[in-house]
Amino acid sequence: MGTHVNDPSDADIELATKLLAAWDNGxxxxxxxxxxxxxxxGSSHGRRFDRFIRQNLGVPTTRRSRQTDRIAxxxxxxxxxxxxxxxxxPPPWEVQLLHARDACxxxxxxxxxxxxxFRTGTFSLLFVTAWNSLAIxxxxxxxxxxxKIDQRGNPCLSSAGVEQSEDTMTLVGAAFxxxxxxxxxxxxxxxxxxxxxxxxxxxPALDISVIPHAQAGLLNFENVVxxxxxDEFGLAECLSVPLQLSxxxxxxxxxxxxxxxxxxPLDVQxxxxxxxxxxxxxxxxxxxxxxxxxxxxxxxxxRSPDAVAYFMKPGEVPDELVGVVERYVxxxxxxMSARPNLAAxxxxxxxxxxTGFKFNSQHHIExxxxxxxxxxxxxxxxxxxxxxxxxITSFKRYxxxxxxxxxxxxxxxxxxxxxxxxxxxxxxxxxxDGGD
Numbered sequence: 001m002g003t004h005v006n007d008p009s010d011a012d013i014e015l016a017t018k019l020l021a022a023w024d025n026g027x028x029x030x031x032x033x034x035x036x037x038x039x040x041x042g043s044s045h046g047r048r049f050d051r052f053i054r055q056n057l058g059v060p061t062t063r064r065s066r067q068t069d070r071i072a073x074x075x076x077x078x079x080x081x082x083x084x085x086x087x088x089x090p091p092p093w094e095v096q097l098l099h100a101r102d103a104c105x106x107x108x109x110x111x112x113x114x115x116x117x118f119r120t121g122t123f124s125l126l127f128v129t130a131w132n133s134l135a136i137x138x139x140x141x142x143x144x145x146x147x148k149i150d151q152r153g154n155p156c157l158s159s160a161g162v163e164q165s166e167d168t169m170t171l172v173g174a175a176f177x178x179x180x181x182x183x184x185x186x187x188x189x190x191x192x193x194x195x196x197x198x199x200x201x202x203x204p205a206l207d208i209s210v211i212p213h214a215q216a217g218l219l220n221f222e223n224v225v226x227x228x229x230x231d232e233f234g235l236a237e238c239l240s241v242p243l244q245l246s247x248x249x250x251x252x253x254x255x256x257x258x259x260x261x262x263x264x265p266l267d268v269q270x271x272x273x274x275x276x277x278x279x280x281x282x283x284x285x286x287x288x289x290x291x292x293x294x295x296x297x298x299x300x301x302x303r304s305p306d307a308v309a310y311f312m313k314p315g316e317v318p319d320e321l322v323g324v325v326e327r328y329v330x331x332x333x334x335x336m337s338a339r340p341n342l343a344a345x346x347x348x349x350x351x352x353x354x355t356g357f358k359f360n361s362q363h364h365i366e367x368x369x370x371x372x373x374x375x376x377x378x379x380x381x382x383x384x385x386x387x388x389x390x391x392i393t394s395f396k397r398y399x400x401x402x403x404x405x406x407x408x409x410x411x412x413x414x415x416x417x418x419x420x421x422x423x424x425x426x427x428x429x430x431x432x433d434g435g436d
Contacts, residue, residue, distance in 0.1 A: 058348020
């Protein structure tokens with residue numbers, strides 16, 4: 001996974017600082033040369049250098065023209081529609097990513113189709129295909145092996161001469177290793193097992209039972225795509241909120257559904273029971289199973305609502321609201337505003353752009369502590385000022401608001417205020433031309 005999921009590590013900050021100093025010392029050292037020295041590959045022609053410095057120090061090292069920005073925006077729109085820009089040859093990982101995206105959207109179209117008669121069966125087939133291709137895409141992008149390899153070290157070929165990939169769970173284990181992705185892996189395992197169980201059977205009683213796993217799996221897919229490849233490849237722009245009938249969760253409907261579920265084949269019941277009897281840690285992990293409640297609210301004026309429904313991602317709901325929601329109390333829609341949703345790297349990049357001063361992770365953390373947005377050094381991480389920042393316990397990182405960016409810009413716009421806010425002297429960002 002990309003390092004931008006969490007705040008930059010000390011090692012990455014140290015390396016980024018070293019690389020920036022080496023490139024910025026005026027002796028003509030190129031970005032490509034630094035990439036070859038430190039990563040053994042200069043084929044990105046400075047783009048990897050630019051991305052690494054921006055993610056870890058929040059310092060832009062390129063200056064794009066207005067035409068370049070317009071071209072990039074247009075290409076992003078094309079990718080958002082599930083295609084590659086005309087005239088470009090997409091790399092293998094992008095071909096796999098678009099295949100994964102198409103499979104997921106096809107599965108969702110069936111899931112949200114009220115006339116679908118084989119909903120869980122079709123969705124599981126397409127959803128597993130989507131994760132299979134997404135895992136291959138990530139492994140290809142990171143230049144890791146995704147193919148089956150024989151004893152002589154050669155890729156295994158099908159009877160048609162096509163390279164064979166590893167099975168889905170092996171690919172997922174390689175692309176999403178580590179304890180942080182346990183819930184994601186186990187969620188996909190449920191869908192693989194369901195695919196194998198329902199491929200040849202019609203089991204409509206499954207549809208309600210697997211909703212928590214479907215919702216968690218979809219959020220996992222979207223988050224991985226956005227983190228690894230960028231928002232332009234996400235699915236959000238293609239989706240709308242499915243409409244529901246008020247009696248969807250009527251007690252009589254639930255009783256009938258439970259009777260139907262009791263008649264499912266024993267092997268399918270075993271899959272569902274295994275998921276329900278998982279460890280408390282796994283059951284509490286929203287990447288494994290996500291039970292959602294739809295709570296309708298009406299604005300005080302009774303008209304002109306600004307949204308049909310308000311959604312928050314798992315881990316972004318404050319503790320004080322969780323307790324209320326768990327008691328199924330309908331909350332009045334009063335003064336609700338956008339929650340902190342910006343990563344530290346986005347904050348730093350914007351402060352650099354608006355102030356013209358270098359502003360890295362160390363500046364950011366110190367300013368947040370001095371302005372009472374993060375706890376003092378040595379104290380446990382927690383949310384202090386929800387208007388400016390929120391600590392997401394499930395991801396162990398802070399998210400920040402636009403109000404926090406505005407406050408930082410106001411506090412850091414002059415050398416004197418910069419020193420007061422960060423404890424360090426302000427250093428202007430050097431002029432760059434974007435070349436090697």
